[in-house]
Amino acid sequence: MSGPRGTAARVGRVTTLVVAGLGGLVFVSVLVYAVLTALKPASEVLAVPLRWLPTTFEWSNLTLPFTETPFARYFLNSTVVGVSVTLLNVVTCTAAGFSFAKFQYRGRNAAFMIVLATLMIPVEIIYVPLYSLVYSLGWVNSFAGLIVPAGTSAFGIFLMRQAIGNVPDELLEAARLDGAGDLRTLVSIVVPVVKGPMAALALFIFMLNWDSHLWPLLIASDDEHRTLPVGLAAMQADNLGSAAVPMMLVAALLAALPTILLFVTLQRKFVEGVTMSAGIR
Amino acid sequence: MTVLSIRPQAPDSPAPRRAKPARRRRNAVAMMLAVPAMGLFLVFAIYPMLRVFYLSLFDYSLTAPPEFIGFRNFTYLATDPQFGAALWQTVVYAVGTYVPALTLALVLAHALNTRAPGSGLLRLLYFLPVAISWVAVSVIWRVVLNPDGLLNQALGLHLNWLTSSSSAMWGLVVMGVWKETGFFLILFLAGLQSIPPELHEASRLDGAGAFARFRYITWPMLLPVTAVCSVMAVIRGFQAFSPQLVLTDGGFGTQVVNLFVYKTAFENARMGRASAVAVLMFLLLFGLTLLQLKVFARRDR
Numbered sequence: 001m002s003g004p005r006g007t008a009a010r011v012g013r014v015t016t017l018v019v020a021g022l023g024g025l026v027f028v029s030v031l032v033y034a035v036l037t038a039l040k041p042a043s044e045v046l047a048v049p050l051r052w053l054p055t056t057f058e059w060s061n062l063t064l065p066f067t068e069t070p071f072a073r074y075f076l077n078s079t080v081v082g083v084s085v086t087l088l089n090v091v092t093c094t095a096a097g098f099s100f101a102k103f104q105y106r107g108r109n110a111a112f113m114i115v116l117a118t119l120m121i122p123v124e125i126i127y128v129p130l131y132s133l134v135y136s137l138g139w140v141n142s143f144a145g146l147i148v149p150a151g152t153s154a155f156g157i158f159l160m161r162q163a164i165g166n167v168p169d170e171l172l173e174a175a176r177l178d179g180a181g182d183l184r185t186l187v188s189i190v191v192p193v194v195k196g197p198m199a200a201l202a203l204f205i206f207m208l209n210w211d212s213h214l215w216p217l218l219i220a221s222d223d224e225h226r227t228l229p230v231g232l233a234a235m236q237a238d239n240l241g242s243a244a245v246p247m248m249l250v251a252a253l254l255a256a257l258p259t260i261l262l263f264v265t266l267q268r269k270f271v272e273g274v275t276m277s278a279g280i281r
Numbered sequence: 282m283t284v285l286s287i288r289p290q291a292p293d294s295p296a297p298r299r300a301k302p303a304r305r306r307r308n309a310v311a312m313m314l315a316v317p318a319m320g321l322f323l324v325f326a327i328y329p330m331l332r333v334f335y336l337s338l339f340d341y342s343l344t345a346p347p348e349f350i351g352f353r354n355f356t357y358l359a360t361d362p363q364f365g366a367a368l369w370q371t372v373v374y375a376v377g378t379y380v381p382a383l384t385l386a387l388v389l390a391h392a393l394n395t396r397a398p399g400s401g402l403l404r405l406l407y408f409l410p411v412a413i414s415w416v417a418v419s420v421i422w423r424v425v426l427n428p429d430g431l432l433n434q435a436l437g438l439h440l441n442w443l444t445s446s447s448s449a450m451w452g453l454v455v456m457g458v459w460k461e462t463g464f465f466l467i468l469f470l471a472g473l474q475s476i477p478p479e480l481h482e483a484s485r486l487d488g489a490g491a492f493a494r495f496r497y498i499t500w501p502m503l504l505p506v507t508a509v510c511s512v513m514a515v516i517r518g519f520q521a522f523s524p525q526l527v528l529t530d531g532g533f534g535t536q537v538v539n540l541f542v543y544k545t546a547f548e549n550a551r552m553g554r555a556s557a558v559a560v561l562m563f564l565l566l567f568g569l570t571l572l573q574l575k576v577f578a579r580r581d582r
Binding site: 129130157257 | 308310311312314315317318319321322324325326327328329330332333336340343385389391392393395397399400402403405406407408409410411412413414415416417418419421422423424425427429430431434435459462464467470471483491498506509511513516519520522523526527539542543546547552555556559563566567570
């Protein structure tokens with residue numbers, strides 16, 4: 001399309017993109033600043049006027065969190081908890097989603113209504129009784145306390161029920177006629193078809209868990225069980241001076257690295273997860 | 282909703298009576314599939330949910346048995362200036378963060394909803410903060426908000442952002458906008474992409490300008506997404522906890538409700554009173570959600 005109208009529209013579009021681009025630079029400048037400051041000698045971190053580049057890159061800053069704090073332990077704990085919670089969610093939500101989507105039995109609708117009702121409740125609201133429950137189970141300062149209560153999610157069940165609902169009944173019927181039981185049908189027919197939503201769910205749960213702070217803070221306060229958010233916060237409280245700025249920035253950036261990498265490589269899946277959680281598509 | 286029929290499809294196949302035990306057995310298997318999820322739910326979500334209502338009527342310190350005190354927790358909270366302040370500070374944080382974040386996200390979504398070169402990279406730049414955990418973001422922003430940090434030097438100021446009652450909340454708000462805009466940008470972009478392009482084409486041919494197209498096509502079509510975004514913004518706003526704990530420990534006028542609950546329950550061992558706050562927050566959030574859905578449903582018409 002040409003003519004004055006098309007040109008005006010194009011100019012408008014370019015202008016908005018340029019403005020959005022400048023905004024994007026402002027947004028990302030915070031991260032660039034954090035990365036560069038993490039590599040500065042301690043004496044330069046808060047120099048006035050601001051220097052973006054260090055005079056010398058202190059690559060040895062990168063190992064500070066590992067040599068000065070139990071950062072590696074926090075990282076390992078977060079990984080173990082994040083992976084376990086994600087696997088548990090994928091299994092429980094897919095199974096329940098299949099059950100709710102493709103079978104009819106007494107109590108099914110009631111069970112699903114319960115799931116829907118809990119979808120709207122922020123979990124923080126139940127932390128007091130949940131804590132006393134986990135406390136009486138003897139799970140304080142244990143991985144069980146970090147993993148088991150987070151083992152399923154209303155959003156995941158809802159998501160998998162929607163996804164499996166779209167699987168054609170004929171496909172399941174065919175499997176049944178071939179003599180496959182329900183479990184077999186689930187594993188070898190349904191799962192391959194809903195791999196996409198399962199991956200989106202896995203990514204979403206993993207990132208949510210990686211961010212989880214309040215619950216691990218309550219349930220895992222010792223060094224053996226601290227996850228990254230709890231450990232980072234504790235490190236920060238012990239290192240408030242500007243001499244510790246590079247180490248804290250290295251720790252924060254390393255802690256952010258797995259989810260950033262996952263996000264960059266699996267961006268589309270993540271967007272799917274967010275939009276499915278909002279019920280948009 | 283589709284339900285698997287186990288009835289034989291051909292009318293002349295064996296009598297349906299034989300299918301009955303098979304159906305019962307099959308439904309038992311199907312029920313078992315829901316048990317792990319529902320079991321976890323009952324123990325770790327439903328039971329605590331009910332118990333929070335129960336505990337709100339007790340004086341309970343976790344170590345001693347709960348003592349029934351009726352509505353005294355609630356009457357106490359009604360006159361507790363700390364609780365009032367926490368509520369107010371939560372509202373300030375939520376409105377201060379999410380109104381700009383949603384507005385920015387809506388505008389950016391329009392700018393970035395193109396295939397122009399570079400728009401993909403731009404989206405990524407705005408999305409990145411979403412992928413970073415709140416605590417890591419807080420650690421990074423402690424440096425950014427330092428009196429000699431990036432923000433002050435960029436603005437030519439010398440504010441003690443995090444150690445002054447007049448600015449601590451606003452430091453957290455600036456950081457919140459940075460962290461949360463990308464999340465809503467994702468939602469708005471998805472919403473924009475679900476609008477059929479033919480609608481815009483048709484109205485363009487009818488001579489509608491950019492503003493008219495936004496007013497009469499994009500905006501109404503985006504209403505459901507906007508409703509979701511505003512509900513999520515309220516919930517996320519009231520969930521605020523980590524930055525306030527990590528950066529100010531609730532000081533300098535930043536004690537939000539979640540932090541108030543945390544301190545009441547786990548530092549002062551007032552489990553009953555904390556439960557009462559949870560009950561109030563539940564009712565408030567539930568009410569706000571219903572209200573928002575109602576407002577958006579009316580505008581939808």
